Amino acid sequence: MKKSAWLPAVIAPVVVAGAVAAPMIANAANDPIAGTNPTAADVIASIAKSSDAQYSGKLTQSSDLGLPELPTGSGGSSLEGDASDVLGLLTSSHTARVYVDGASKQRVQLTQQLAEQDLVRNGSEVWTWDSKERTATHVTLPSDSAKGPQDGTTTPTDIAEQAVDAITPTTTVSKPTEVSVAGHDAWQITLTPKSSGTLVGTVRLAVDQQTGLPLRATIQAAGQDDPAVQVGFTSLDYGAPAARLFDFTPPSNAKVTEKDLSDAEHDAHAKGDHARGAHDGDEPTFTGEGWGTIAELPAGTVDQSSLGDEASGLLGQLTKAVDGGRAVQTSLVSVYLTDDGRVLAGAVPVSSLVAAAK
Structure with missing residues (x-):
């Protein structure tokens, strides 16, 4: 699937x-x-x-x-x-x-x-x-x-x-x-x-x-x-x-x-679950709380310059230019793609994502 x-x-x-x-x-x-x-x-x-x-x-x-x-x-x-x-x-x-x-x-x-x-x-x-x-x-x-x-x-x-x-x-x-x-x-x-x-x-x-x-x-x-x-x-x-x-x-x-994945749990325990709480560098971080929580993926997550013609066209039609990148706001969730490749998302207005990215 x-x-x-x-x-x-x-x-x-x-x-x-x-x-x-x-x-x-x-x-x-x-x-x-x-x-x-x-x-x-x-x-x-x-x-x-x-x-x-x-x-x-x-x-x-x-x-x-x-x-x-x-x-x-x-x-x-x-x-x-x-x-x-x-x-x-x-x-x-x-x-x-x-x-x-x-x-x-x-x-x-x-x-x-x-x-x-x-x-x-x-x-x-x-x-x-x-x-x-x-x-x-x-x-x-x-x-x-x-x-x-x-x-x-x-x-x-x-x-x-x-x-x-x-x-x-x-x-x-x-x-x-x-x-x-x-x-x-x-x-x-x-x-x-x-x-x-x-x-x-x-x-x-x-x-x-x-x-x-x-x-x-x-x-x-x-x-x-x-x-x-x-x-x-x-x-x-x-x-x-x-x-x-x-x-x-x-x-x-x-x-x-x-x-x-039969040994995945055993391997995780053997490695101490990555020191339990440590990040691999590509995991999201979170700011805010409750319904205003914002998730952020690190720089380099999305390289807009490497997107193919179809993906670039889709990105241009779905998003609009905002300060520091491009964003889309639906009725329920917003996504902000920064120029340095970060991705921020949350059930908040785009303006909140832009502010959180600074």
């Missing part, structure tokens, strides 16, 4: 970046939340119990970040490859089939016109498959790995967990209200930033009353009526999916890449 797949997964951590969850989570009840008056803490705490859930469903993701339209040629999009994929994912809706049998067995199928992308995990074995490119990747995880690889696929749980991390004194959390998602009764809570310096208006989470499974997550930009990013189930059936769904064998003519 391409790195660009379900790109909002990359944006969401920036949008909901913040400090560790407030004590309300630590003090939350572990009882079922099907009662008549649960607290927001009860609803949030119930998400943890859904890790062993078994279900099949259809998931719809939509993004409307207000990106400018780009010209298309007579043969379709004038952009090809990952650039076209990224823009399509940010400006239109996509549907995936999801099959989950607890924490170690998952399958996600993203179907496009005449093509399909799959992520299949069965214990420590993970496969990704792109039918259009006829490419497969086989990843072997550490045997005690609790989570699968970060492949870019966004689910309501992803955004829910990231939003929970942003519950701090900078956020107002509403009382739960009852909603229905994909035919299931759910409690919905709304997180609203107290700061006016962020582009985020609200994050809404709908959680199944019986199972704690996040059913829908919506991020709304400040001053906007329609969601900027929404991921949610349109159909959902509980119960163990067929075991065959978690077995994958690539076609004989597929190009297969092998990645063995």
Whole structure:
């Protein structure tokens, strides 16, 4: 599966970046939340119990970040490859089939016109498959790995967990209200930033009353009526999916890449996790706090002079010249490319990124 797949997964951590969850989570009840008056803490705490859930469903993701339209040629999009994929994912809706049998067995199928992308995990074995490119990747995880690889696929749980991390004194959390998602009764809570310096208006989470499974997550930009990013189930059936769904064998003519991560955790411990906290030089640094957090990648990350004609043209159409570089501000997130190759991003206005770069 391409790195660009379900790109909002990359944006969401920036949008909901913040400090560790407030004590309300630590003090939350572990009882079922099907009662008549649960607290927001009860609803949030119930998400943890859904890790062993078994279900099949259809998931719809939509993004409307207000990106400018780009010209298309007579043969379709004038952009090809990952650039076209990224823009399509940010400006239109996509549907995936999801099959989950607890924490170690998952399958996600993203179907496009005449093509399909799959992520299949069965214990420590993970496969990704792109039918259009006829490419497969086989990843072997550490045997005690609790989570699968970060492949870019966004689910309501992803955004829910990231939003929970942003519950701090900078956020107002509403009382739960009852909603229905994909035919299931759910409690919905709304997180609203107290700061006016962020582009985020609200994050809404709908959680199944019986199972704690996040059913829908919506991020709304400040001053906007329609969601900027929404991921949610349109159909959902509980119960163990067929075991065959978690077995994958690539076609004989597929190009297969092998990645063995089984010793990765051992190697990390042996090296002291890079002295725990030390940076390799290409990792992001963060400034600000809560919803106003800004991530910065170091100088040389993007060399605009070395970009090809297509990438340069795309950059020119998506961004505008600002002091010290080029930038784009969508309804929900801003990105600033400095002349020295740094990249700054956050759910803040471009002016905040420019100021942080000085």
